Amino acid sequence: MTGIAESGGVLRFLTRRRNEGRIHWTDVATWMWLISGLILMFGPVIWLGLSSLKTRAALTEFPPTLLPLATKEVRVEGFANPLPLFVVKLEDGTERELAQVRRVGIRARMVDPADPTKTFDVPIEARTAVREVSPAWENYTEPLQRFAFVRFFGNSLFVTIVATIITLIVNSMAAFALAKYQFRGRGAIMAFIVSTLMIPLSVILIPLFMVINGLGLFNSLWGVILPTVATPTGVFLLRQYMLTIPDEMLEAARMDKASEWQIYWRIILPLTAPALAVLAIFSVMWRWNDFLWPLIVLSRQELFTLQIGLSSFAGELNVQWHYVLAMTFVTMLPVVFVFGLLQRFITTGIAGTGMK
């Protein structure tokens, strides 16, 4: 019952139509579920993206506008700075576009941009700002210029790639031993590895820091990488998949005088590719998103990963939301990009592994 064997049946199953031509109630329900799923899954992300382009002042507005808007400003003769433009309901009931000179308490002094000699004194409730779309790109450019963005990005990339490669090798080797060898204590080791899933990571942070410090890995990217490479989930996932590889294949190879190491990398690894791909994706995702652990191990900015570097906008007393939202979007993009590229591979891979 492997994913590979399944796909043929799936294809056949797919190519047949249900009730030719007629629309069944389940068809309607299906599309309703799909469409609402689409809105629910992507809506929040799009909203985050749009919000990240708003100015700090616009972010706090209620009701929020869909697009990033800013008050339109006009240059008026006789005034040094551009003035904000408002639509004002005058006392005689007419509406006019006026520029505001200044506001004093609850009255505002307005001027007609076409004829700067005409001024009006109006209550502030009578005016509404004239606004135009203007994305606040500075939410992105300012932090990215201020920080060694490329450096952070490079560190994140290094940690993610190296950790993922080591994770794949180390875990597949262990999974191979646990799946294909008979030895005493095998069940015990397996149960032991899985049972460590039960301890939330934050609990062991302080003892783990002790270990890292003792090994001289404080302020080293290896201190971020090494503790993460032996994941119980990875061993479990790969072992379950390897169990489905028939032992006869190994026996045949042994008859041909293949060494165990050759069997591992020439037969087992290629056959486990779908499960390895799933683990790779999860590993990339975990390592890219890691925050708390790198933070404790790294205190120098030239070693910061993207997640640490871009999170520095939360102060003790103030959170600079406009930067936080923009930088959240930035850290999200690579994951979304990788997913976009490998989407087909990932989703079929997980379905194929099936976590038997």
Place this chain on the structure above:
Amino acid sequence: MHLLLAPVRWLMHLIGVPLGWVQRTFGMGGMAAVFLAPNLLVFSVFIVFPIGVNVWYSFTGGAALFPAGRVFVGTEQYDLLLACDSYLDPFSCRQDRFWKGVHNTAFFVVAQVAAMVAAALITALVLNREIRGRGFWRAVFFFPVLLSPVVVGLMWKWILLRDGALNALLVSLGYQRIEFLTDPQWAMFWVIFVSVWAHLGFYALILLAGLQAIPHDVYEAAKMDGTPAMRVFWRITLPLLWPTMLVVLVLASIRAVQVFDDAYVLTGGGPGTATFFIVQYIYETGFAGAARNLGLAAAASMLMALVLVVLTLAQLGITAWRDRQEGKR
């Protein structure tokens, strides 16, 4: 591609030389050890040893961060955690917040897992139909699985705030504003909703694999007899899918017991302690901020691990049972 793989092949050969010697000298048992060694080494140094220290912490007190400076206090921390007049009323306990967390977590596990399984099942059934662009739709539902919990929490918080997008929508439709994150019931609802939102795709894909493994001649027969769709679902699909469902149930409940990150960003455990879970108790007691009580946090984590081990044993038992069933088939 060939050229690219050449150095890998060469490297593998190189590693193979000493390993060949190991195999000749120590036999297959030696090779098992070789394959296990790197994983177990990393595992012992970076996971098992720290967990051991954590066990020691749970029997100590004091303000020191590292084991050397801590004082042995026996089971004092456990006694403090378990001191209750009635376990059903958190406020009768000396560590009322711990028990509030236990209660909330229990409720969350039941409600979230139920909602998750239902939503994932519907999604899997939908994705299993002959729809246009199946790959695309699969990706749509899976996409949030890739986001970090912090991003998920932040994104939804931004929507659910008093002045957030959802309230703007309500107001524009002529409804009253709702304080989603200040009302205990709403807050719990959204914590559950958001965690289902974030993990739905993963479980849906597992269930989809289970659905696709059901032999289609069963459906053919049902169709010949003109059985209505709902009946087919209850009588054929669900029973045949049951083994996969069990796996999803157990996996989802282990995850649910450990709920923390996204909920913490979203509600911070509030209002009051309405969405305050065990892991947040552990985190706040032992690790957040200057006021650390490592001993108490460690003891709480040990109690939680105990519950989780029971859940996992259940999962392993179920998996073993399934393997046997499949062997029979």
Place this chain on the structure above:
Amino acid sequence: MKQFMTAAAVTLTAATFATGAWAQAKTDVRIMWYSDGVEGQVIRELAGRFNQANPDINIVIDEIAFPALVQTLPVQLASGQGPDIARVVDLPGLAPHFLDLRPLVKDPAYWDANFGAFLPVMRPAGSNAITGYMTQVTVTGPFINKTLFEQAKVPLPGPKATWDEWAAAVKKVADATKTPIPLAIDRSGHRVAGPMISYGAKWFGADGRPAVTDEGFRKMAKRLVDWHNDGTMSKSLWGSVSGRTYRGANEEFNNGQVVMYMSGSWQIGQFATQIKDAFDWVAVPTPCGDVTCSPMPGGAGLVAIKYTKNPQQVARVMDYLASEPVLREFYERTLFLPAHKGIAEKGLNFRTDVQHVKDALSTFAAQVPTISPDAFRINSYPLQTQVFGAVITRLGQAVAGELPLEQAYARIDEDIANALKEAGR
């Protein structure tokens, strides 16, 4: 051949010497920093100027999020690691890890004279160490949306008005102007400590140990819960999160949804850039209780860390950053209240053209003398975090309606007793 060898040896030695000297010449001094506003940029610029003038030292600013700093710095310090210099809020708690700069700085008398008032908070009890200086002093106090008062035609309560008078006034304003939140107070033990002291809270018993839930404390705590129940305060701040999590109401205030916002001087810079001209915001004197009208002092310090490998260079950097012109520029550009006696006496020319900012800064500066000794005492207590943590956790539950006030008091006392027990082991 021999000659060649000698020549090569000489060249090699020279090269080694040169590179060795060069390596010695450039010493990194690392400052762990966090930012609430623009101060990160300002300190970077100031450090850059120092690096230009001192080719042998390279100041590096490692800037991280404040919550991250709170979590990681103590762990690093406990294992003898960490930066050379750090910007720290929990000064009394971390004081054992600070470096004594007294023998290292150029002129200890300058430090004593200008930072003397704050040094006791920044060093282990009983020592006379110079460990650093305050990057900012803060004073708690309320801001009001004056435009709303004008629209509602409600007069501003006078300078000695009580909390009750203010609460009634802002409620009236909110009702008249349909503003959703009449009064907002930061969800922080530090922010309510001032009002509690104003109602007579002492925080400590006669034996010098914390005795928190006295009569003065209860008077204010009762008001807090009542205000939440009668709609004077919104539960969206105090009721929404759990534990000791901080929540501010800046967004709501900026947005004109709050009539009175009890926070502190650090908000000024942020209000100036965000509120712009939307309404008139004004800092008002701290309202009074039965006993006094005390705000709470606070702030963040820049301190040298004991575990540095280059104490000499650290001292030079600290001397530079704490020197009058540099510090003056820092305060003037960040709009922080100065913690340097000389600068404070001569007055600052804050770099802003917003009149509201100047007014607010002078209002806060005028509050400093009214700070009660009780406020200074609790603020320099090493277990302050634990005390305020228990207070805010339990009062938060009382506000959310989970815990009757009487039980909340009992829980506060028990939580603090537990913390004291652990700390005393």
